[in-house]
Each structure stands twice: as C-alpha cells, then as structure tokens.
Amino acid sequence: MDEIISAVLAGDASPRDIAGLPLPQSYRGAVVRREDATMFEGLPSREKDPRKSLHVQEVPVPELGPGEALVAVMASSVNYNSVWTSIFEPLSTFGFLERYGKLSELTKRHDLPYHIIGSDLAGVVLRTGPGVNAWKPGDEVVAHCLSVELESSDGHNDTMLDPEQRIWGFETNFGGLAELALVKSNQLMPKPQHLSWEEAAAPGLVNSTAYRQLVSRNGAGMKQGDNVLIWGASGGLGSYATQFALAGGANPICVVSSPEKADICRAMGARNVIDRNAEGYRFWKDEQTQDPREWKRFGKRIRELTGGEDIDIVFEHPGRETFGASVFVTRKGGTITTCASTSGYMHEYDNRYLWMSLKRIIGSHFANYREAWEANRVIAKGKIHPTLSKVYSLEDTGQAAHDVHRNLHQGKVGVLCLAPEEGLGVRNHELRAEHLDAINRFRRIEGQEK
Structure with missing residues (x-):
C-alpha cells in the first residue's frame, strides 16, 4: 500500500507505472458486521451509536470483473446512508447484499x-477489468454511487429506472470508506482539478441528488425566478440545493434550525432564511395530529419574504415532520420533490391541498450517470462548491457517522483514506485561488480553513 500512496502523491506516474504497482492482498475498510445486525434492537434511533457498530478492519481485495475498476481511495465522505447502514435502519443492509449476491456468479462476491x-470517493484508478476503454490506471477520478446492470429495457431511457438499480456502498459491497474500492467503470468521472482529495470526495452523492431533484427534467425542472423552499438548507443535501437555486436564478427560501445555520445560508448568498426553531414552528400537535394553523403561519411567513408569492418548488427530504406543511405552502400547480425521509417514512398531508390545487409530488432518488456527470461538471468549473466542514481519519469513521447521525455537523464531513494529510491532490492552483473563499466557506465555520 505504501508504494501506491507514494506513486499517487508523486503525481507524475504514467499509466504503465500505476498498472505495474503490485496490489496488496488486503486493505483497511470501514465495515459493519452481519453478527451485529440486531445489536440496537429496542433502542430509539437517536440512541443507536455508529461508533459501536462501525469497525475499521483488514478485508481481502475483491476479484475484478468485466466493466469494473479498482480504485485507490484517497478520501471519502459520510452520507446519511452510511448512518442508516451503521444503525441497521430501516433494514439491515445484509439483506441487500444477499439479494444482490443471488443475481449472478460475479455478484456473489x-x-x-x-x-x-461508503458511497463517495476521490482517488486514482489502479486496475480496470475487461471491456473498460474510457478509463486507465493513473486516472484521477471521483465516483458517483449508481450501480446498474442495464440488461432490461426499462433502464435505457433513465438508468435510475433499471430494475437492478442499486446504491454502491449501501446496497452493494466494497464501498468508498476504505483504502481501496470496487466500482463499475460507468460510475467514474474526472476529479475536479482545483480541489483537494477530501474536497473532491464530498459533493458526489448529495450534489448529484440535489441536481436531479431540483434542476433535472426528471425532477422539478427549476427555472429562473422560481421560489424554492429548501428544508435543511445548510446541511449536506440542502447546501447544494441552495447553491443550485442561486446559480440558476431562482429564489431560495432556506429553512434551518439555528442562527449559525442561517448565517451559513446567507454566506452562500441566500437572502430569505427562516430559523424554524427561533420562530417556533411546530407542525405536529402530538405524534398523531398535525396542526394546520402552523402550516398557515408558515405560509404567511414565506409570503412576507417573497413579496406575496407562494412556493413554486419544495425541496423535501425531512419527510414525516414537514411533509404536510410542504404540500400546503406550495402554490397552485407547484411541485414537491422528495428524495428522503430522515424524520420518518410515513408521510401525512391533506390531499385537498394537492388535488384541488393541481400540485405534483415527484419522487427523486439519486441521479443517472448523465445527471451525475453534469453535477460534477459544474463543480469542476467552479460554479458549485464543496460544503466540506470537517475531516476525519479512516479510523474515526464511526465518530464521523455519529456526528452526522446526531446532526452535529454542517454541510458534509470528509474522511481521509489513503491521503496522509489534508490539502493534497490540487492540480489547478489558479482556479482554486479564484474560488478559495467559497471552497472554505463551511470549513471556516468549523475553524478548519485550509
């Protein structure tokens, strides 16, 4: 592994040099274990601790199959699916792996x-399997997390509709929170050259998800002038939605839960921010009963900020806690796009406000390859910036997941895998200097500016 690290850090190794490096027999990865799948039974979600279930251990290097690439992972990041995996909610991911293993001889691995x-990475291609032509050893890459088989016609208009669509590192094995990772070659994209390894690893999943949900024709199809309500607007997902809204000429109305998070949104350029805790919004009277009066109060506050206009698009991901309010405040003919349910999967809303006002609810899940590529392209051009706030070592992946689970973070948290320190991997220093303040925006909050 030391030879691999040295070659990558040198930055001038040829494809032949990289291809000639010997592969180790094993590598370190952050894992959950099947034997622990019931360890948190009976505990409330908040009390389930990823530090107890996530382990960094040596694992064998997997066999490389057709259309696949083995990548030396310099850095990765933690997403909510990493948290869900670590607390075995809503299901143990070992059921996903078992079903995938039944698909073919190759997927048994x-x-x-x-x-x-782990569903993000930035690193260097070490080996490619048969049939890979677009990538070669030595290529500096990031990976998106869509894994597809594309043997069914259903996936050939939008690969997210492939019946065998899975999220790499969540519904498949050999994810990115490790020293090596196994991906399909059609997950690879060029690493943005002005970013360090850890910065480049941070946007992947959330940036692509926000792009499809908000910008793509498969999502809301946002246009200039739209009023966009963004829940959790300073978080890992919402911070990219806020940037896309601003870059696309829309008007984000950012909902956050603290003055500090409100300041982050304003630093990104948003003018209209609602601190839901400071303004005391309580959309549920109790666990079973929502409070329409609070929906109306929330809608009135939104109109104060927009000059009397209602919401064109709601960027939804909290789920149960907020969904009734989201449907209510959307304008007639407007759109609610939803990609997650971090506060609960069983949504409730008053359907009168949906059907009689001709509103639409659109389910949005990650992104297809083209959408992920476009989302990465605007990162590479310096139009959208990483929201990395803090970086952990691979050994501290459990702590990183714990902090995300307890919402103790801002933006995204990164994890160094093979990179020995932060700040490495930058190739375009001129472009970086042009955008350094924006790149460091979230790190400055954590006192970790680079």
Whole structure:
C-alpha cells in the first residue's frame, strides 16, 4: 500500500507505472458486521451509536470483473446512508447484499459477513477489468454511487429506472470508506482539478441528488425566478440545493434550525432564511395530529419574504415532520420533490391541498450517470462548491457517522483514506485561488480553513 500512496502523491506516474504497482492482498475498510445486525434492537434511533457498530478492519481485495475498476481511495465522505447502514435502519443492509449476491456468479462476491460501506470517493484508478476503454490506471477520478446492470429495457431511457438499480456502498459491497474500492467503470468521472482529495470526495452523492431533484427534467425542472423552499438548507443535501437555486436564478427560501445555520445560508448568498426553531414552528400537535394553523403561519411567513408569492418548488427530504406543511405552502400547480425521509417514512398531508390545487409530488432518488456527470461538471468549473466542514481519519469513521447521525455537523464531513494529510491532490492552483473563499466557506465555520 505504501508504494501506491507514494506513486499517487508523486503525481507524475504514467499509466504503465500505476498498472505495474503490485496490489496488496488486503486493505483497511470501514465495515459493519452481519453478527451485529440486531445489536440496537429496542433502542430509539437517536440512541443507536455508529461508533459501536462501525469497525475499521483488514478485508481481502475483491476479484475484478468485466466493466469494473479498482480504485485507490484517497478520501471519502459520510452520507446519511452510511448512518442508516451503521444503525441497521430501516433494514439491515445484509439483506441487500444477499439479494444482490443471488443475481449472478460475479455478484456473489458482495454477499459477505461484513459490509464495506461508503458511497463517495476521490482517488486514482489502479486496475480496470475487461471491456473498460474510457478509463486507465493513473486516472484521477471521483465516483458517483449508481450501480446498474442495464440488461432490461426499462433502464435505457433513465438508468435510475433499471430494475437492478442499486446504491454502491449501501446496497452493494466494497464501498468508498476504505483504502481501496470496487466500482463499475460507468460510475467514474474526472476529479475536479482545483480541489483537494477530501474536497473532491464530498459533493458526489448529495450534489448529484440535489441536481436531479431540483434542476433535472426528471425532477422539478427549476427555472429562473422560481421560489424554492429548501428544508435543511445548510446541511449536506440542502447546501447544494441552495447553491443550485442561486446559480440558476431562482429564489431560495432556506429553512434551518439555528442562527449559525442561517448565517451559513446567507454566506452562500441566500437572502430569505427562516430559523424554524427561533420562530417556533411546530407542525405536529402530538405524534398523531398535525396542526394546520402552523402550516398557515408558515405560509404567511414565506409570503412576507417573497413579496406575496407562494412556493413554486419544495425541496423535501425531512419527510414525516414537514411533509404536510410542504404540500400546503406550495402554490397552485407547484411541485414537491422528495428524495428522503430522515424524520420518518410515513408521510401525512391533506390531499385537498394537492388535488384541488393541481400540485405534483415527484419522487427523486439519486441521479443517472448523465445527471451525475453534469453535477460534477459544474463543480469542476467552479460554479458549485464543496460544503466540506470537517475531516476525519479512516479510523474515526464511526465518530464521523455519529456526528452526522446526531446532526452535529454542517454541510458534509470528509474522511481521509489513503491521503496522509489534508490539502493534497490540487492540480489547478489558479482556479482554486479564484474560488478559495467559497471552497472554505463551511470549513471556516468549523475553524478548519485550509
């Protein structure tokens, strides 16, 4: 592994040099273990601790199959699916691995008693399998997390509709929170050259998800002038939605939960921010009963900020806690796009406000390859910036997941895998200097500016 690190850090190794490096027999990865799948039974979600379930251990290097690439992971990041995996909610991911393992002889590799997690990476291609032509050893890459088989016609208009669509590192094994990762070659994209390894690893999943949900024709199809309500606007997902709204000429109305998070949104350029805790919004009277009066109060506050206009697009991901309010405040003919349910999956809303006002609810899940590529392209051009706030070592992945689970973070948190320190991997220093303040925006909040 030391030879691999040295070659990558040198930055001038040829494809032949990289291809000639010997591969180790094993590598370190952050894993959950099948034997621990019931360890949190009976505990409330908040009390389930990823530090107890996530382990960094040596695992064998997997066999490389057709159309695949083995990548030396310099850095990765933690997403909510990493948290869900670590607390075995809503299901243990070992069921996903078992089902995938039944698909073919090759996919049997994924059905193991341990699950190497992680759905982001920035690194260097070490090997490619048969049939890979677009990528070669030595290429500096990031990876998106869509894994597809594309043997069904259903996936050939939008690969997210492939019946065998899975999220790499969540519904498959050999994820990015490790020293090496196994990906399909059509997950790879060029690493933005003005970013460090950890900065480049941070946007992947959330940036692509926000792009499809908000910008793509498969999502809301946002246009200039739209009023966009963004829940959790300073978080890992919402911070990219806020940037896309601003860059696309829309008007984001950012909902946050603290003055500090409100300041982050204003630093990104948003003018209209609602601190829901400071203004005391309580959309539920109790666990079973919502409060329409609070929906109306919320809608009135939104109109104060927009000059009397209602919301064109709601960027939804909290789920149960907010969904009734989201449907209510959307304008007639408007759109609610939803990609997650971090506060609960069983949504409730008053359907009168949907059907009689001709509103639409659109389900949006990650992104297809083209959408992920476009989302990465605007990162590479310096139009959208990483929201990295803090970086952990691979050994501290459990702590990183714990902090995300407890919402103790801002933006995204990164994890160094093979990179020995932060700040490495920058190739275009001129472009970086042009955008340094924006790149460091979230790190400055954590006192970790680079």
